[in-house]
Amino acid sequence: GAGVSQSPSNKVTEKGKDVELRCDPISGHTALYWYRQSLGQGLEFLIYFQGNSAPDKSGLPSDRFSAERTGGSVSTLTIQRTQQEDSAVYLCASSHYKNTEAFFGQGTRLTVV
Amino acid sequence: AQSVAQPEDQVNVAEGNPLTVKCTYSVSGNPYLFWYVQYPNRGLQFLLKYITGDNLVKGSYGFEAEFNKSQTSFHLKKPSALVSDSALYFCAVRASKAPLYNQGGKLIFGQGTELSVKP
Numbered sequence: 437g438a439g440v441s442q443s444p445s446n447k448v449t450e451k452g453k454d455v456e457l458r459c460d461p462i463s464g465h466t467a468l469y470w471y472r473q474s475l476g477q478g479l480e481f482l483i484y485f486q487g488n489s490a491p492d493k494s495g496l497p498s499d500r501f502s503a504e505r506t507g508g509s510v511s512t513l514t515i516q517r518t519q520q521e522d523s524a525v526y527l528c529a530s531s532h533y534k535n536t537e538a539f540f541g542q543g544t545r546l547t548v549v
Numbered sequence: 550a551q552s553v554a555q556p557e558d559q560v561n562v563a564e565g566n567p568l569t570v571k572c573t574y575s576v577s578g579n580p581y582l583f584w585y586v587q588y589p590n591r592g593l594q595f596l597l598k599y600i601t602g603d604n605l606v607k608g609s610y611g612f613e614a615e616f617n618k619s620q621t622s623f624h625l626k627k628p629s630a631l632v633s634d635s636a637l638y639f640c641a642v643r644a645s646k647a648p649l650y651n652q653g654g655k656l657i658f659g660q661g662t663e664l665s666v667k668p
Contacts, residue, residue, distance in 0.1 A: 469655065477661075478661045499607075527592075527593070535581055537598055540593040542591075543592065
């Protein structure tokens with residue numbers, strides 16, 4: 437596709453369950469980012485992948501959060517033992533070179549009940 | 550540490566008046582700077598960027614921004630605001646060089662500024 441694709445668009449889960457969020461970046465983009473946006477709030481950086489380098493995980497809020505990027509393309513963000521405070525919109529973005537803008541997906545709205 | 554500050558949570562402007570949304574940043578070395586806009590229930594859209602060269606950059610929808618290295622600022626401006634400009638605006642910074650990443654470091658966003666343009 438032409439843009440960044442995220443799935444699912446909406447996810448409702450019970451507290452304590454694990455969830456997986458998927459991101460398909462724009463083909464050829466070497467950089468991939470995950471962010472979290474709570475209602476009406478800013479973008480909280482979670483994790484950054486760049487090529488074959490080790491990811492920058494400095495934004496992950498706890499060890500319940502993890503992410504992978506397979507083959508330098510698709511990425512999965514996993515949240516284990518979800519809590520109500522994990523409810524937010526999770527945004528994925530990708531960019532080509534360091535001096536180019538990042539393109540965002542439409543996000544996954546996660547609701548933990 | 551890399552950071553972005555948007556000191557105003559909200560900016561109110563009358564239609565037709567000039568608008569400014571403020572942004573200051575902190576990063577090691579030379580910055581790459583970006584502005585994004587988010588309309589209600591929609592994704593983030595890129596507006597403009599500063600990479601190098603002319604300090605005044607022009608972007609989409611008549612917006613422009615001025616890079617000021619001495620003040621570490623990158624304020625967003627528009628000469629004449631429209632009601633349709635009402636949205637949430639985000640400033641972002643990326644280090645041009647970062648340890649371990651030859652393509653630059655992570656992209657960090659400010660907390661956003663809600664722009665309200667009234668008729």
